[in-house]
Amino acid sequence: MRLRAMAKINLGLDILGKRDDGYHEVRMLMQTIQMYDLLDIRRKSSPGITLTTNLLYVPSDERNLVYKAAKLLMDEFDIQEGISMKLTKSIPVAAGMAGGSSDAAAAFVGVNKMFHLGLSEQELMERAVQIGADVPYCIMRGTALAEGIGEKLTRLPQLPKCYILVGKPAVNVSTKLAYENLDLQNMGAHPDIDGMISDIENGDLYTMVSRMGNVFEPGIIGKYPVIQEIKDLMEAHGALKAMMSGSGPTVFGIFDDKNKMKAAARVLRSSHLAKTVFATEVFNRKD
Ligand SMILES: C[C@](O)(CO)[C@H](O)COP(=O)(O)OP(=O)(O)OC[C@H]1O[C@@H](n2ccc(N)nc2=O)[C@H](O)[C@@H]1O
Numbered sequence: 001m002r003l004r005a006m007a008k009i010n011l012g013l014d015i016l017g018k019r020d021d022g023y024h025e026v027r028m029l030m031q032t033i034q035m036y037d038l039l040d041i042r043r044k045s046s047p048g049i050t051l052t053t054n055l056l057y058v059p060s061d062e063r064n065l066v067y068k069a070a071k072l073l074m075d076e077f078d079i080q081e082g083i084s085m086k087l088t089k090s091i092p093v094a095a096g097m098a099g100g101s102s103d104a105a106a107a108f109v110g111v112n113k114m115f116h117l118g119l120s121e122q123e124l125m126e127r128a129v130q131i132g133a134d135v136p137y138c139i140m141r142g143t144a145l146a147e148g149i150g151e152k153l154t155r156l157p158q159l160p161k162c163y164i165l166v167g168k169p170a171v172n173v174s175t176k177l178a179y180e181n182l183d184l185q186n187m188g189a190h191p192d193i194d195g196m197i198s199d200i201e202n203g204d205l206y207t208m209v210s211r212m213g214n215v216f217e218p219g220i221i222g223k224y225p226v227i228q229e230i231k232d233l234m235e236a237h238g239a240l241k242a243m244m245s246g247s248g249p250t251v252f253g254i255f256d257d258k259n260k261m262k263a264a265a266r267v268l269r270s271s272h273l274a275k276t277v278f279a280t281e282v283f284n285r286k287d
């Protein structure tokens with residue numbers, strides 16, 4: 001069984017406050033893009049879970065979110081058979097694109113199917129939050145509003161056709177540290193999430209981009225100015241808007257024209273500001 005684990009970008013990211021358990025209340029607009037890891041799952045004769053990955057620096061033991069997700073379901077349903085999984089990563093790691101979360105989502109969907117557990121998407125999403133705040137959304141996919149710690153999801157209409165240029169500089173950001181270092185009193189401008197939702201409902205991409213924002217940006221860009229350089233390059237080369245995704249450091253640019261995006265991708269590649277440059281488009285549930 002082969003599954004695609006799709007990457008996400010945050011079109012808008014606002015943080016409302018900190019909860020007693022240390023997690024933050026968020027209001028985010030989530031969008032899946034056509035960039036994915038591949039997860040192959042096979043039954044094996046001996047019990048237990050084995051995992052291999054194509055990247056040496058990604059753990060392939062019980063620390064991997066894929067492993068954790070598969071184990072959670074297999075323990076709950078007391079599955080005695082074993083599985084072997086092969087994870088082929090293309091989504092940059094520790095990049096703000098929910099790579100690990102999406103891999104875990106694929107494991108939930110795959111194990112549910114393989115062993116005919118009969119869990120609905122909603123039932124999978126309820127379990128998924130134990131693995132990570134973004135995992136329920138990665139099961140849902142498409143365009144959505146995420147509230148709570150990211151697990152309270154409301155589906156939105158799909159975005160008007162647009163193209164997404166991804167640029168990840170050669171730095172990694174820990175999500176945990178990004179939240180810990182957030183200065184809740186000095187976050188900069190809050191994005192107009194409600195305005196963005198109306199724009200999406202009206203199919204108005206141009207007004208939507210004018211309201212975009214990510215409250216993580218000032219803090220993370222202060223540490224890694226290369227993020228601002230990538231944003232500026234994308235906007236100077238035709239992006240309607242370029243913004244950091246999640247807790248960074250990946251920058252994405254939104255384009256209304258594929259050729260303009262491709263031209264910007266060429267300039268970005270030759271600038272050497274980004275280690276990974278990927279030209280793609282949004283992914284909708286119907287794709
Ligand atoms: C930054 C985003 O990627 C935006 O989509 C997400 O909010 C992060 O979601 P995630 O990586 O699935 O997060 P988790 O793996 O659950 O948590 C990693 C760490 O981030 C912090 N965290 C995460 C989500 C949240 N709403 N508040 C938090 O404070 C917690 O300190 C936690 O220890």
Ligand SMILES: Nc1ncnc2c1ncn2[C@@H]1O[C@H](COP(=O)(O)OP(=O)(O)OP(=O)(O)O)[C@@H](O)[C@H]1O
Pocket residue numbers: 057058059063064065066087092093094095096097098099100101103104134173174175246247
């Ligand atoms: N399947 C996985 N893929 C990548 N990293 C994983 C995976 N499982 C566990 N990890 C660990 O999690 C860390 C962060 O990985 P990940 O790529 O999911 O971060 P991220 O892009 O910041 O995700 P998010 O946007 O959800 O915050 C890595 O440094 C790695 O050690």
